[in-house]
Amino acid sequence: MPEIPTDRTPPVRRFRCLALLSFAAVLLPFTLMLSGGLAAPAAADPPVLELPVDCAMGERCFVQNYVDHDPGPGRRDYACGRLSYDGHGGTDIRVPDHPAMRQGVAVVAAAPGIVRATRDEMDDVDMRDADPATLRNRGGGNTVILDHGDGWQTIYGHLRRGSVAVKPGERVEAGQKLGLIGLSGLTMFPHVHFELRRGSATIDPFVGPKNSGPENAGDCNAPRAPLWSAAAAAKLAYRESAGLVAGFAADPPDAEQTRRGAHREEVLGRASSSLVYWVDVMGTMAGDEARFRIVAPNGRVLSERMNVLSASNVSWFGFSGVKQPPEGWVPGSYRGVFTLVRGGKPVVELERRVEIR
Numbered sequence: 001m002p003e004i005p006t007d008r009t010p011p012v013r014r015f016r017c018l019a020l021l022s023f024a025a026v027l028l029p030f031t032l033m034l035s036g037g038l039a040a041p042a043a044a045d046p047p048v049l050e051l052p053v054d055c056a057m058g059e060r061c062f063v064q065n066y067v068d069h070d071p072g073p074g075r076r077d078y079a080c081g082r083l084s085y086d087g088h089g090g091t092d093i094r095v096p097d098h099p100a101m102r103q104g105v106a107v108v109a110a111a112p113g114i115v116r117a118t119r120d121e122m123d124d125v126d127m128r129d130a131d132p133a134t135l136r137n138r139g140g141g142n143t144v145i146l147d148h149g150d151g152w153q154t155i156y157g158h159l160r161r162g163s164v165a166v167k168p169g170e171r172v173e174a175g176q177k178l179g180l181i182g183l184s185g186l187t188m189f190p191h192v193h194f195e196l197r198r199g200s201a202t203i204d205p206f207v208g209p210k211n212s213g214p215e216n217a218g219d220c221n222a223p224r225a226p227l228w229s230a231a232a233a234a235k236l237a238y239r240e241s242a243g244l245v246a247g248f249a250a251d252p253p254d255a256e257q258t259r260r261g262a263h264r265e266e267v268l269g270r271a272s273s274s275l276v277y278w279v280d281v282m283g284t285m286a287g288d289e290a291r292f293r294i295v296a297p298n299g300r301v302l303s304e305r306m307n308v309l310s311a312s313n314v315s316w317f318g319f320s321g322v323k324q325p326p327e328g329w330v331p332g333s334y335r336g337v338f339t340l341v342r343g344g345k346p347v348v349e350l351e352r353r354v355e356i357r
Contacts, residue, residue: 047111090195101190124183141185157193241283255317276321277336292320297332
């Protein structure tokens with residue numbers, strides 16, 4: 001069974017300098033766009049944050065990356081997991097794939113404030129396919145910046161082109177639509193980069209301002225004072241692994257083509273030479289067992305395979321298939337079952353069906 005890791009180090013390294021500068025540099029050019037005459041609402045206390053997407057977390061949307069708390073070149077999220085990358089300063093909330101992005105998932109204001117800046121002209125393009133020069137100092141892609149008073153700001157990046165629904169100077173309320181999740185700027189998957197700042201300091205909303213500084217870097221036991229509302233915190237419960245999407249193909253699928261919408265067969269002909277079940281999973285770890293099973297309409301198990309993953313990956317694409325049996329395909333509904341097992345316990349389960357006629 002092929003294993004296709006997708007946490008590709010080379011492209012991340014190539015764009016790292018741009019990525020780390022992207023959201024810092026994005027503020028400077030935007031200052032020219034600010035509208036005068038409106039004062040930001042005063043806020044002595046940190047804003048209470050609501051969920052910044054109108055999406056069911058754990059079903060349609062997932063946190064792919066958190067703020068990096070590792071003081072060195074490694075990566076560590078607030079829960080001491082590996083859902084981050086070196087130097088990451090925000091929370092990346094993703095959709096499973098490009099088709100989900102094209103359907104439209106709203107990004108909303110996490111707290112009341114004033115729109116301080118917007119950008120809405122950048123194309124939705126995987127950064128591996130983009131000219132790096134077009135991304136310099138524009139790594140955040142299409143972006144909305146909100147001012148919440150007392151130096152507090154929230155940033156919403158990588159929005160879909162043409163989706164920004166607010167203008168500089170406009171007052172917004174928590175939950176008001178700002179745009180749609182997109183693929184603009186320095187990114188390899190559709191998501192919104194949500195970032196909280198006070199002045200020039202990045203604050204991790206999962207731990208609070210007192211525990212986001214360098215004195216607590218890498219301390220997994222530092223006390224937390226999250227800035228999420230109780231409702232948002234419940235929806236954002238930590239998930240170190242999740243099944244994003246799965247499906248069937250007639251041939252071994254390419255990971256990137258599949259993520260862009262290919263290999264989504266719901267019906268296959270009886271002349272198909274093979275039947276391949278594929279999955280895309282977030283947060284796999286070295287030592288995990290990836291188990292695939294394909295079951296015929298009569299309940300007969302046609303294929304059952306297990307692979308022990310050799311490396312940890314932020315995202316992992318894999319598949320397993322079976323060739324047409326000598327007697328041909330039995331017409332009916334075929335079932336694909338995937339289970340990711342960690343420490344003897346299932347942590348991800350995905351099941352899909354395809355008709356053969």
